[in-house]
Amino acid sequence: MSAPLTIYVPRDSAALSVGADATAAAIGREAAARGIDIKIIRNGSRGMFWLEPLVEVARDGVRHAFGPVAAADVGALFDAGFPGAGNGHPLSLGPTEELDYLANQERLTFARVGVIDPLDLAEYEALGGLEGLRRAAAMKGAEIVEAVTASGLRGRGGAGFPTGIKWKTVGEQPEGRKYVCCNADEGDSGTFADRMLMEGDPFMLLEGMAIAGFAVGAQEGYVYIRSEYPHAIATMREAVRLWEDAGLLGDDAAGSGRPFRIFIRRGAGAYICGEESSMLESLEGRRGTVRSKPPIPAIAGLHGRPTVVNNVLSLATVPVILAKGADFYKDYGQGKSLGTQPFQLAGNIKRGGLVEKAFGVSLRTLVEDFGGGTATGRPFRAAQLGGPLGAYVGIGHLDVPMTYEALAEADAMLGHGGVVLFDETVDMAGMARFAFEFCQIESCGKCTPCRIGAVRGKETVEKILRGEDVARNIALVEDLCDVMTDGSLCAMGGLTPMPVLSAIRLFPEDFDKGRVAAAAE
Amino acid sequence: MNAHQESESDEVEALVVDMCRQHDNAPAALLEILHDIQDAVGHVPQSSLAAIADALNLSRAEVHGVVSFYHDFRAAPAGTVTVKVCRAEACQSMGALTLIEDLCRRHGVTLGETSADKGLTIEPIYCLGNCALSPAALVNGKPVGRADVERVDGAIREARS
Ligand SMILES: Cc1cc2nc3c(=O)[nH]c(=O)nc-3n(C[C@H](O)[C@H](O)[C@H](O)COP(=O)(O)O)c2cc1C
Ligand code: SF4
Ligand code: FES
Numbered sequence: 245m246s247a248p249l250t251i252y253v254p255r256d257s258a259a260l261s262v263g264a265d266a267t268a269a270a271i272g273r274e275a276a277a278r279g280i281d282i283k284i285i286r287n288g289s290r291g292m293f294w295l296e297p298l299v300e301v302a303r304d305g306v307r308h309a310f311g312p313v314a315a316a317d318v319g320a321l322f323d324a325g326f327p328g329a330g331n332g333h334p335l336s337l338g339p340t341e342e343l344d345y346l347a348n349q350e351r352l353t354f355a356r357v358g359v360i361d362p363l364d365l366a367e368y369e370a371l372g373g374l375e376g377l378r379r380a381a382a383m384k385g386a387e388i389v390e391a392v393t394a395s396g397l398r399g400r401g402g403a404g405f406p407t408g409i410k411w412k413t414v415g416e417q418p419e420g421r422k423y424v425c426c427n428a429d430e431g432d433s434g435t436f437a438d439r440m441l442m443e444g445d446p447f448m449l450l451e452g453m454a455i456a457g458f459a460v461g462a463q464e465g466y467v468y469i470r471s472e473y474p475h476a477i478a479t480m481r482e483a484v485r486l487w488e489d490a491g492l493l494g495d496d497a498a499g500s501g502r503p504f505r506i507f508i509r510r511g512a513g514a515y516i517c518g519e520e521s522s523m524l525e526s527l528e529g530r531r532g533t534v535r536s537k538p539p540i541p542a543i544a545g546l547h548g549r550p551t552v553v554n555n556v557l558s559l560a561t562v563p564v565i566l567a568k569g570a571d572f573y574k575d576y577g578q579g580k581s582l583g584t585q586p587f588q589l590a591g592n593i594k595r596g597g598l599v600e601k602a603f604g605v606s607l608r609t610l611v612e613d614f615g616g617g618t619a620t621g622r623p624f625r626a627a628q629l630g631g632p633l634g635a636y637v638g639i640g641h642l643d644v645p646m647t648y649e650a651l652a653e654a655d656a657m658l659g660h661g662g663v664v665l666f667d668e669t670v671d672m673a674g675m676a677r678f679a680f681e682f683c684q685i686e687s688c689g690k691c692t693p694c695r696i697g698a699v700r701g702k703e704t705v706e707k708i709l710r711g712e713d714v715a716r717n718i719a720l721v722e723d724l725c726d727v728m729t730d731g732s733l734c735a736m737g738g739l740t741p742m743p744v745l746s747a748i749r750l751f752p753e754d755f756d757k758g759r760v761a762a763a764a765e
Numbered sequence: 766m767n768a769h770q771e772s773e774s775d776e777v778e779a780l781v782v783d784m785c786r787q788h789d790n791a792p793a794a795l796l797e798i799l800h801d802i803q804d805a806v807g808h809v810p811q812s813s814l815a816a817i818a819d820a821l822n823l824s825r826a827e828v829h830g831v832v833s834f835y836h837d838f839r840a841a842p843a844g845t846v847t848v849k850v851c852r853a854e855a856c857q858s859m860g861a862l863t864l865i866e867d868l869c870r871r872h873g874v875t876l877g878e879t880s881a882d883k884g885l886t887i888e889p890i891y892c893l894g895n896c897a898l899s900p901a902a903l904v905n906g907k908p909v910g911r912a913d914v915e916r917v918d919g920a921i922r923e924a925r926s
Contacts (some may be wrong), residue, residue: 258895261910293897293910431892433853439894471800471837472893474906512796512835515891529795529821531834547793589897591858596897619859628854664855664896675854682853682891 248281249327252300252307254358256289256443257475258436264297266315271299274322282327288444290358291598292345300340301327309337345614350576351600352584353561354437357444363482365490368447376566377492380455381500385415388459392562394570396582401427401518401555402630402659402735404648407562410552413542414460417550422462424453424552425527425545426559428469428476429511429518432631434590434662437598438556442469442476445560446483450506452559454497455566456552457504465506466546468523471513480508515632515686519734520553522688533688534734555660557586577603581647589615591628591664601646608642610663622667626751628675630659632682633739635746636672655746672751673758676721677705679743687736694737697728701744711758718748718755774812780805781813785820792821795831799838808839844879844886846924848917849903852889855896864900865889867914885921 253259253268268284275282290298295311302308310321313335324333337343351357360367368374380388393408414422426449430438442449453465469477484506487493497504509527511517517526521535524546545551561583565573574582581603587610589596594616601610611617611627618624626636635656637644644654651658666675680701687694701724708717725741732738748755784801788794798817803809809832818825832838850856850865865887869876872885879886895901898910904920 257908258898258910261895261898261901261908296898296910430894433892434855434896435892436894436896472890472903475908476894510797510800512800513837513890514835526796527793529791529793529831530827531830533834591855591896591899593897596899632854662855662896664858666858670858675857678854678857686891 248283250283250285250302251327252285252287252302253297254289255286255362255475256296256358256440257473258293258440259289259296259298260475262296262312263314267297267299267313267318270315270318274318275327278322280322280327285361287360288357288362289440289598290340290346291354291440292343292595293597294595295337301330303327307340309340309343310335311337345595345597345599348614349600350584350602352564352573352576353448353557353586354441354445354598354600355564356448357440357598360445362444362446362479363486365447365486368445372567373447373563374451374492374498376563377451377454377498379566380458381498381502383458385459385461388455388566389415391570392459392565395565395573396570396577396580397558397561397565397573398581398648399555400557400561400585400660401520402432402657404658407554407558410542410554411456411459413540414462414550414552417543419461420549421464421547422460422550422552423546424456424460424462424465424554424559425520425524425541426453426465426467426556427518427520427523427553428467428473428556429515429523430470430473430556430660431515431518432634432660432662434628434664435588435631435660436590437586437588437661439473439476440598441556441560442473443479446479447487448560448563449480449556450483450487450493452562453506454493454504455562456554456559457497458500458502460550460552462552463503463505465504466509466527467506468509468511468517468527470511470517477508477510484508515682516688516734516736519736522734523553524551531688533690534736536733557660577647578645579647579649581649585646585658585661587646587661587663589663589665592618592620592667593665594619594621603647604645606643606645607637607663610646611642611665615663615665618665618667620667620669622669624665625668625670626666626672626675628664628666628743629662630657631662632679633735633742634659634662635742636675636750637746638750640750657742671757672747672754673705673709674754676744676747676755677702677709679740679747680705683736683740691731691733691737693728693731694733694740697724697737698740700724701728701740705744708755709758711760711762714756714759721748774810777806777810777813778816781816782820785817790820790822792823795821795823795828796835799832799835803838807842811840841879842883844884846884846905846921847886847888848921849888849890849893850912850917851891851893851895851899851901853892853896855892856900859899861900864912864914864917868917871914871918884925
C-alpha cells in the first residue's frame with residue numbers, strides 16, 4: 245500500500261475566517277467516503293489571502309496549490325481526481341512555490357510560515373530550525389550581539405532602532421535579573437505579519453527570544469500578545485509547552501548551561517500598550533500609561549531591570565542571522581535599510597497578503613505587481629503606510645523605494661510595514677477625522693496635547709466636513725498638529741498629525757467638499 | 766442585596782480568590798486574573814474588585830483603575846452573542862462603517878451596547894490582523910473575513926445553535 249497523500253489546509257486565523265475548518269472537514273469526509281488514504285496537516289498561511297482557504301497536496305515532493313477552496317467545492321475537486329491529480333480543475337493553481345506571488349519574494353523570516361505544521365518540532369528542525377540557537381548557545385553573549393549588530397537588523401516594530409545596539413546596552417548592565425520582552429501587540433491597522441508568524445512558525449520566535457536571552461544574560465522572556473489574537477495566543481502557549489518538554493526552555497535551556505524561560509501574556513484591548521514602556525507597565529499589571537524617558541528600558545525596564553524590548557519580527561529574524569551569518573542577511577536591502585521587510589498588503593486590494601522583500605522594492609511593485617490594484621477595480625487613490633500613525637500617500641509616491649530613508653524623505657514612514665489601499669471613493673477628510681478619533685480613543689491620557697488635542701482636532705475636522713469656516717479651521721487643525729507634534733510624550737500624540745497633515749497636503753479638495761456643498765444650497 | 770445576589774457574589778469571591786492564587790497572588794498578573802474572571806463569569810463584576818485587591822495586596826482604587834483603563838474588561842455581562850466588528854482603516858477601505866450601521870439597524874442595537882433581550886452585543890474593535898480580508902469581524906471569538914451582513918448573520922446563527 246502506498247503512503248497516504250499529505251494535504252495541507254491552513255489553521256491561520258485569516259484562513260479560518262473564510263472557512264478553512266469547514267474545508268478541512270469536508271476533505272476528510274470526502275476522502276473517507278471514497279476510501280482514499282490521506283493525512284491532513286494544518287499549516288500556517290502562505291500569506292496569499294485572496295486564495296484562502298488555500299489547499300495544498302504534496303505529490304512526489306512538490307506541493308500543488310488549489311484555491312480558494314470552499315467546503316462546497318470539495319466534492320467536485322475529488323471528482324476531478326484530487327488529491328491524486330485534479331490539475332485540470334479550475335481551482336488548480338499549479339505548484340505552490342512557482343506562483344508569482346511567492347516566487348518573486350525573498351522569504352527569510354517567513355521561510356517556514358505556511359510550509360510546516362507550526363507545532364511539529366522535528367519538521368522545524370529539519371528545515372533549519374534550532375541551528376541559530378545551537379550556535380548561540382556555544383557563543384559568548386558579546387559575540388552574539390556583535391553578529392546581530394553586523395547584520396544591520398533594525399527594529400521592525402516601527403521605530404527602526406538598530407537591534408544590536410539595544411542588546412549591547414542591556415548586555416553591558418551589571419549581571420542580575422534581566423528580561424527579554426517581545427512586543428506582540430501589533431495594533432496597527434493593515435498589519436498581520438506578527439500574527440502570521442506566531443500562528444505559522446511560533447518556534448522561530450521562541451528561538452529568537454532565547455538567543456536574545458543568551459546574548460544579554462537574561463533569564464526570563466515575556467511575549468505580550470494582544471487579546472484580539474486568540475489563535476496566536478493559543479499557538480504560542482502550546483509552542484512554549486513543547487519547548488519546555490523538549491528541554492529547550494528551562495534551567496539548562498537548549499543545553500547551554502544557562503536558564504531561560506518564556507511566559508505568554510495577554511493584552512486587553514489598548515493600542516497604546518504597543519508603545520514599549522506602556523507595554524512594560526501592562527506586563528507589571530498596571531494601567532498602560534507611557535513612562536517618561538530616561539531611563540530607557542534597556543537600563544530600567546520590566547520591574548526596573550535591564551530589558552530588551554523587541555518586536556516579533558525583529559526577534560524572529562535573529563535565528564536566520566545566527567544560522568546563516570550577518571553577511572548573508574545584510575546582502576539584502578540597501579543603504580541603512582538592510583535585510584528583508586515583511587510588507588503587508590491590506591485594505592482595498594485585489595491580492596492582499598504578506599510580501600517579504602529586500603528593502604528598496606518600490607511601492608508600485610507592491611501595490612500593482614503583487615497586489616494587482618484595488619479589490620473594487622476602481623482607480624487607486626491613496627495608501628496609508630505604517631499604520632494609523634503613518635502618512636497617507638498618493639499616486640505620486642508609487643515609485644518611492646521602500647526604505648527607512650527614502651520614506652522619511654517623502655514625509656512618510658515604514659512603521660511595521662503595513663500598506664493599506666483605498667480606491668477613489670475614499671473621503672480623505674473623513675480619514676483625517678478618524679485619525680483624531682482613534683487618538684482620542686487610545687490616548688493613555690498622560691499629556692494634554694494628545695488627550696485634549698485629539699478631541700479638539702476631531703471636532704474641528706467635523707466643522708470642515710460641514711463646510712464651516714473651512715480655511716480658518718484648516719489653519720486651526722494645522723496649529724493643533726504643531727502643538728501635538730511638539731508637546732506629546734510619545735508617538736501616539738506625536739504622530740497622529742502625520743496622517744492628518746498628509747491628507748490635507750495631498751488631497752485638499754476633500755477638505756473643501758463641505759463648503760462647496762453648503763454654497764450650492 | 767437579596768439572598769440570591771448575596772450567594773452569587775460569595776461564589777464570585779471564592780472564584781476570584783482561587784484565580785488569584787493560581788497566579789501566586791502576583792500583582793503583575795492582574796491582567797491575566799481579570800481575563801480569567803471575565804472568561805469564567807462573562808464580565809468583571811464590581812463585587813470582585815475588593816477580593817482581587819485583598820489577594821494582590823493592592824488598593825481597590827488601583828484595581829479599578831486597571832479595569833477601567835482597558836477596553837476589554839466589561840462591568841456588566843454582554844449578550845449571549847458578541848460581535849466585534851473592526852472599524853480601523855483597512856476595514857474602512859472596504860466599507861466597514863456601512864457594515865456596522867447595517868448590522869446595528871438590522872438587529873436594533875446601538876454600537877457598543879447590548880440588545881434589550883440580552884441576545885446580542887455589537888462592539889467596535891480596532892484591527893483583528895485580518896486586514897487583507899477586510900472587513901473583519903469576530904463572532905463569539907470566531908473570525909469572519911470578507912464580512913458582510915449575511916456572513917455575520919450566518920455566524921450569529923451558528924453561535925446561537
Ligand atoms: C503608540 C505606539 C504603538 C506602538 N505599537 C507597537 C506594536 O504594536 N508593536 C511593536 O513591536 N512596536 C510598537 N511600537 C513601538 C515600540 O514602542 C518599540 O519601539 C518597539 O517595540 C521596539 O522593538 P523593535 O526595536 O524590535 O522595533 C509602538 C509605539 C507607539 C508610540
Ligand atoms: S502622547 Fe498620548 S499616548 Fe503618548 S504619553 Fe502622551 S497622552 Fe499618552
Ligand atoms: S484593520 Fe480591520 S482587521 Fe486590521
